[in-house]
Amino acid sequence: MFVNARIATRKYLLYNCHQRFIFVNYFCVNSKKLEYDVVIVGGGHAGCEAAAAASRKGAKSLLITQSKATVGAMSCNPSFGGIGKGHLMREIDAMDGICARLCDDTGIHFHVLNRSHGPAVIGLRALIDRKLYKKAMQKEIFENTPNLDIIESTVEDLIIEEATCSNKNFTHKLVGCIIKNGINIYSPSVIITTGTFLKGELNWGGKSVPGGRMGEGPSSGLAETFARLGFKTGRLSTGTPPRLLSSTINYDKFTKQATDEEPIPFSFLNSKVGIPTELQLASYVGYTNDNLVKIVRENIDEKHSLISALNEGIKVFFLEIYDFELPDFNPE
Structure with missing residues (x-):
């Protein structure tokens, strides 16, 4: 991309624990390596805990997330x-x-x-409260977590090198990751907390589109990396309840x-x-009834593609799937 350029600059927005925006330049020629003790990929619940834990141990840490605005977001269930x-x-x-x-x-x-x-x-x-929780988590991570930088980007690949140790069971070692636009970040520890974003799919009715969360893209590059390295990946399913007025x-x-x-x-x-x-x-408890089950059964064909796509042996207790597997389902 920058073959004819003597020095090419990448600018990424880093957000540190003192709420200062810092533009950091990455140089393609004669640049100093960007190195961290720990790199955390994904700013969800697990990623925030990992970042805070690394900080408590005094490690120089980097949290990579698609958007700092969604750090601490409660995706599926409040x-x-x-x-x-x-x-x-x-x-x-x-x-x-x-x-x-x-x-x-x-x-x-x-x-x-x-x-x-x-x-x-x-x-x-x-x-x-979803808004209060996200605000509290962002305050904790952005203001009260020392030794932590946050960069808005996506990880596309891992940096793997041949191991120098004599143990034949370990022929390669992880030394870092590659973020969007080919920037290398080096670290002996990369913690993957991509959650539903790892080659994620969004399903509703018979429709399926790539995504980690509504309006946000999946982490496809990392999924391809794991496949190339011989790791088997599966798919878990989570249901997002409808929001009612x-x-x-x-x-x-x-x-x-x-x-x-x-x-x-x-x-x-x-x-x-x-x-x-x-x-x-207060919470309010409701139950299914014959009319609801009737609606599900009348529309079960529209759901069949989603049901068929589930991994064999995994039970996901959406009402329509439960009724599909147990046709004599009694709502009581």
């Missing part, structure tokens, strides 16, 4: 916790993670699951579930949650 994930959150919190603390600060509905079933299956769950809902048809009177925080560091109970919101 909730945290549950039987399994709630346990995982507490383990992360025990290692000084950040998501549990932020959920305590931004939660708008807290509820203990399976309270009557015994301690082995009790789980904490909370609904989170509150003023159009007849709440009298639902069962009201108030927030717990004394919410239990996720974080061991907190004795209480941030938003007072009286300001939190």
Whole structure:
């Protein structure tokens, strides 16, 4: 691209923890290597935790994300916790993670699951204000995470070299990554937290388009890298619930579930949650009925292409798939 240029300059916008925008020049000729102790690819929940953990260890770190504006975005479901994930959150919190603390600060509905079933299956769950959580996460990452730079770009490939060690089981080693426009970033540790963006697809009805999230492209280059290196990749499916306009809902048809009177925080560091109970919101529980199942069955052919595309053996409990697999499904 710049064969005839003596010095070619790339400018990328870096965002550091002091909220200063810095234009950094990358030179194609006689340039100093851009090096970090740790590079994190993807600015979702896992990427933010990895960046914060690397920072706590004093590592010079770089977080690469398509857009800093979406750092901390809650893509599919505005909730945290549950039987399994709630346990995982507490383990992360025990290692000084950040998501549990932020959920305590931004939660708008807290509820203990399976309270009557015994301690082995009790789980904490909370609904989170999406805007407050993203704002809190960005403040944590941008302002309170030292040793961290953030660059808006995409990783297209990994830099792999032949290993010099005598262990025949390891013939190659990772030394960095290549971002958009061919810029090399060198690091002995590259943490991949691309989530749904890794060769992601968006499906609704019978339509499927490449994407990691609505309006954002997938991470296709990395997927090709993994295939070239011999790694097997699969696909997990996550369902995004529809957003309904509150003023159009007849709440009298639902069962009201108030927030717990004394919410239990996720974080061991907190004795209480941030938003007072009286300001939190109630949830409303609804059930399927014969009319809803009838609508699903009348339109099941439109969903068949999506159902057929799922990996064999993976159960995704969308209502239409559940009904497709169990034709005698009883909504009660």
